Amino acid sequence: MNPFKISLGLAFIALFAVGTASARQSVPDNAHIAALKKAVEPFVKLSPEAIAALVPSYSGLNFVGCPNCKGGAQDMGVLKWTYGMGDRVKCRFCQMTFPNAQFPDNKENVITTPGGGKQVYRYYENEKGKAYYYEAHAWYERWEWIQQLAAQLAELWTLTRDPAYADRAAAILGRFAQVFPDYAVRFDYPNRPVSFFAANQKWPYEGMQPYRGAKWSWWGYSSIPIKMAEVYQQLQSTYDWSRMDKTIGPETDRKIVKDLLVLGYAHVAANPEAYSNMSPGMYENMIRLGKIINDPKMVADGLKRFQEFIKVGFFADGWWKEGTVSYHDQTINSLNNVIKTAGLDPAAMPFYQKAYGVSRDAILPNGRKIPINDTWPYEKVKGKGTDKTVSHLWSALGNAALGTGEGQNQVLLNVNWSGNYGHSHYDNGGIILYALGEELLSDIGYTHTKYRGWSIQTASHNTVVIDQRGQDVGTSEHPATGRLKYYDDTDARVQVIDVDASPAYKVAKTYRRRLVMVHVAPGKDYVLDRFDVEGGGTHDWFLHGMAEQEGKLETSIPLGSPLSTLVPEWGGKQMPEAQEDADLSGRRYHPYAHLRDIQSGKANGRWTATWRYDHSGLRIHSLSPQNVQVFKLRSAAIRPAAEDDNKLDNYMRSSIMQRHSGGKSSFITVHEPFSKEPWIDKVYMEGAEVIVRYQLDGKTRTDRVRLNDRGVSVRSTGGWQYDSGKAQSGLVEAFDSSNGKWRLQLDRDAPKVDFVRLDLPGGGTRYYKVVAADGKWLQLQDDPGFSMQGNHLKFHTFPQDKYQGTIRYTIFERREQL
Template identity: 55%
Template sequence: MKPIALPFIFILIAVHACFAQQETVASPAKHPVYPVTYPDLEVLKKAVAPLMQQSVKAVMDQVPKASGIFYTGCPHCHGGAQNMNVLNWKPGMGAAVRCNYCSMTFPNSQFPDDHETVIIAPSGARQVYRYYEDSSGHQYYFEAHAWYDQWVWIRSMAEKLAQLWYATKDNAYGDRAAVITGRFAQVFPDYAVRYDYPHARVQFFPADQRWPYKGLTPYRGAKWYWWGYGDIATDLANVFDVLSSGYNWKRMDAFTGTGTDKRIARDLLRLGYDFTAANPEAYSNMSPGMYAGMIRVGRILGDPSMVHEAVKRFNAFFSKGFFADGWWKEGTTSYHNQTIGSLMAVAAALKEYTDPADWKEDRLNNPDLTKASPLYGKALRVRNEAVLPNGRALPINDTWGFSQGKKTDSTHSRLWPALGNAAIGTGSGINQVLLNLNWSGNYGHSHYDNGSILFYAAGQELLSDIGYTHSKYRGWTIHTASHNTVVIDQQNQNEGTTEHPATGRLLFYDDQNPHVKIADLDASPAYAAAAVYRRKLIMVHAGAGFDYVIDRFEVSGGQEHDWFLHGMCEQEGTLQTSVALEQPVETLVPAWGGRKAPKTQYDTHPKQFHAYAYLRDVKKGTAAPSWTATWNYDSAGLRTHILSQPGTEVFRFRSPSVRPAKEDDNKLNNYMRNGIMQRHSGSASVFIAVHEPFRKTPWIESVKAEGNTLIITYRLNGKRTLDRIHLGAAEIRVVSSAGWNYASGNAYRGTVQSVVHEGAQWSALLDRQVPAVDYIRLDLPDGGTYYGAVAAVRGNRVILKDDPGFALDEKGRVQFYTFPQKKQEGKLRYTLFTPDSK
């Protein structure tokens, strides 16, 4: 095949002149700037032993001359997911790679490197990117992926060698660390900028071209890493820092030429910084990692301008990226934890820094970035609190379901009103229960799951949310139908935008009563067709280890309402229903939906890949007025008592649980979970259920309805108890024969006169005096709500426990100073509930 010539020749004189000017502002740094830490020296020596057996020149030759390609899948078995970590290279394999799933080595006669792209680099060097292309046009860069893995490996070796030199001052180690770093400084200016993305054709851009790149969003063109955020060579900056504490750089003259240390500073570290900083600031979840690199390189090079640029971005980051309750804007525990972890690294990188004496602008004198914003501390608390009792990160939106942390000793309710999520909980030890309700908007990495629940009890996540995946079944995991909520007319909920994120509205919330905890949600922004889309959840604590949930979902709008309930992801278990579900159903995919099998994570459009196509072994029947569905697992179970409207159809099915496949596309069909779906046709539907978790056997004797009152009968410790739950339009009341009562109260409503911030205290001044309450609902002009916990009430002044993230400007408009930093026209109103409300 005729090669494609991409002339990348450019003139370096002007660029080097620019670098020389920048270097004049640098002040010599005392090296090592950062403390040198390392494991046992014998462990380090063992790791670098293969390189110690090679000459310095041979070690230098291990540095790839061209930038590698990360996302390369296996054309033979198509294992793994996202073309990520599928092929593997190890020292001694040359230009070959091996599949981690089928063990085939590439390239080979079946999958040859018979295509190539030729690049003429700025130095005039000829870089050849060979690849195999399948019949669909997908490219496989075997050799370039070997370069990528080699790039990762040789950099890690450089750090280990530098650590050994520092500990021993043996130049045999120092020479090899220096030659690797110096060689990278030689070839990095020639490294092509490339677009390296899963399942997409690789694009190359000139090695001297900085942002923008035609057709690409910021940071998607990368010169060093596969993403522009990582184009600062932080690890090699560490090597440079260590060696600059006393290594004789003239030892490199015979290998990488004179002035190797200056070339590293200019052509690797500073050039990488300049390429990265050329991208516009996006305040994304990847940004803090870039800030840490800026600070580290700036301190090592003695350039405070780099440090100040990172600190400026860091200080602006919180209000642009975090809700007032401390959640990262994307509403996913995984990305929240990643972001706050990276912010911690930024603070650590700046620790004990003071500007040099000749720095003339605003000075930094050993600043503590952890105190730069109160949102920092809130974000840390969210990381610790957004977990299930078993330690798993709360798997909402794009959160990895296998993220595992420390188990909790007790569970307490958490309300995150700015994000739009409530984790209602109680219990300690083995009796912890948590019911999660999500209504967060779409600000990236979200799912179509407004009003969905997950339920943890009896030591298991009994009603699961799959969470995140890069597998080809991603379309299933983000679709409304894979969540425990209601689908209208077989369509996804609205996608939402930054301007109209489809965030739900919390109408009522109470977690203060020891027996009853309630969340009442208007999730109608999720569907344009929904006049009503409202879920009311009441968790009743009958005794230690005995809790049940009343679940009422009311829907109006559209023609068909499908109520989904999905069991555990970790175990398929068994599902039994008290109504006969025996009639096979070929498919539930509507006529307009697609039944194509997905091949990548991007195959998500319902007209081609409808979510109902993932439902397997579907069988249907007719609902009874009262019936049950029971999931049984190894050590726990869930029985759901269902009160169905006349004419309701019931379907049982198996669907991919995804998590246990561990991101291997070839194993997705090996793991299923059991689910049910109720379908009610007509303009309005009401779905009522009572979820009863158990360890060995169910314990509720009966569930009956008398009008709007549910009667739950159960026997504990030999004593029969009867709970009467009245679901009124204006008030919820619970009367238990165990001797306790609950009333949600009716509503006070009015107008907020002002929102006052004094020190660390926030108050809402209302239009009249109000009684003592635990919560106040602030009703925003755009129809949204902020449900704030109350610290005290003093006449018409309601003191909030936390910062609501907004204030009223001089014209009475709501202005958010935390994310999403919007302004809303109209009056700010309030609603509060007390048992004696009028």
């Protein structure tokens, strides 16, 4: 069964079974009505003509910053306008009002309308050539404000049937219909020069990507005038439109549909379909508008795009293709709105349900979203987080969250090896560690501040940098996705992951991270971390502490040699001034320029570093290669600055970097979260084994952990042991997806195993949970997202990759079964 198939015909019938959408019916609420009346009272005193005159005659501009204090980030939400300010604006940071004598309008841009009229955009240009369109920003905020006023007036008409409210809502609608055809299309983007295009020009716009040229909102995706359509819906069949004959002109309602609603749709629909995270919101608006104005073709357009979107936009494990929780949630929520608007049944879409589950599962124990790639670190799910943490593997995306524990003792270790498909960070092999109620090893997450370039660079993550250069920029054809070699979350005490992240660096012969998470007792968990690197000349191993607070960082070895910078000779020491200053090459803005208060020293053998915070701490036990140089340093934490560029340098986080040169490096570390004081007595090596000694229930316990190419084993004097098992490989002979089951046929009888790894031509891997073994057949827990015919394997999920050649498998049989 095709998991993407949706009965558009049935949905279409349901949409129009009741004819044209009727106005929303509200249950009268006297308090609500009184509040609405109070909000609109000053404007009901104005005539409909005076209200119509408040509608901006020109397109406004959203992204305008403050030339005085340069507060905020991305030139967004910096300047504010309120009713009564005319065409002036005020900075919400420094409180300066513009324009003024210090920052006057000193230039203008004259736009010619299709009818030959002139529109004048005045602006201030500073000495660097940056333009500040104060007046146009006031228009933009007035454009937003008067739409909200129209919505309040229309709702009062629905609730009271007082024509005074309807007249003014209709005047706003009618005036928009008069001026909108002449609204210039513009490119409005943070820290970029504004570009204007002819009001009647549709896509394409020279030098612009699809949807970047917009006529209604600042972005093409949101340029269907849906709020005005909803206002029209409330007046549509209940208002006497002849009352607008003198204010706007005859047939005002027809003009609203033709010159505002349909025209707005036409400008948006002219863009080529991009299947981006913004697309579902556009589909919803197409369907809603089509229902309001009774246009079946418009509805069908939105539904068709929606159906195709589900097929092309998600990995087999349900993740949105960009691999960020924030954009995944945005996309899923928008799709959910499409489903509700179209009257579809989400239960009939199993793949949508899988994607919806990612939003539920990709969270830290405190309820925050796991800050993978461009994920806002402030976002939380409803409620207080999780009572119990369990592990999740998202093999198709390239991410896993190992979890254990309950209540305050929950631990989550996130590992990323995802590719570069947009909104990505260059952090293959990077980890995030949450324990004891805190994100002890942080990823900055998403930011629009001027330090955005730092937030996506390899050096700002908990991974290894080769030769002071960030990881390679992947492409759609070669996305730099790592390869999962081994994964096991089935043991009560030990969870293991082994990732070959070498596609992240072309120069890397080896770039492999193996992590063993050991649960000793509630509140006592540790992680053995081995990162092997070969290729290039210098390997810099980074570990960054908590982003929410800096705490105190101490080391067992002296680090007394201060350094002014770690930027290499070829790197740029310039600091960024805007989020666009993200130089992945490092030649102008090298990421190491963000490293401050640098202290260095030498380490030979074992040493520790300890972060102490208000309620928890983390100690690392490093079993370094010989002659490792250790650096203690600070860098901008970004999160506490709350997206204000001027506050970024007020909040730091403390970090450790180890540098090893000589071709090959093996960084072996044990991470030890603790509540009040560290609890592990000693970590050392005996031959190839890492020994972890600690006290439990008044007794000394010793865990012996062995990591090698044959696998992972842990033996504890506490009376338990773990073994990853013996690897067996062979050929996949067939794949069957009939009867709602997904089964792989191997070239031999299959033993009882928990997972199977597919080894794809070209080196890629996929990992799948096994629920049953029957002869040569392994039954998988979920749809793997592909079909297979002979030696041809094709994914029907993102990125729709195809493979031709031998498809191999690898399974790991437990040694106790041998």
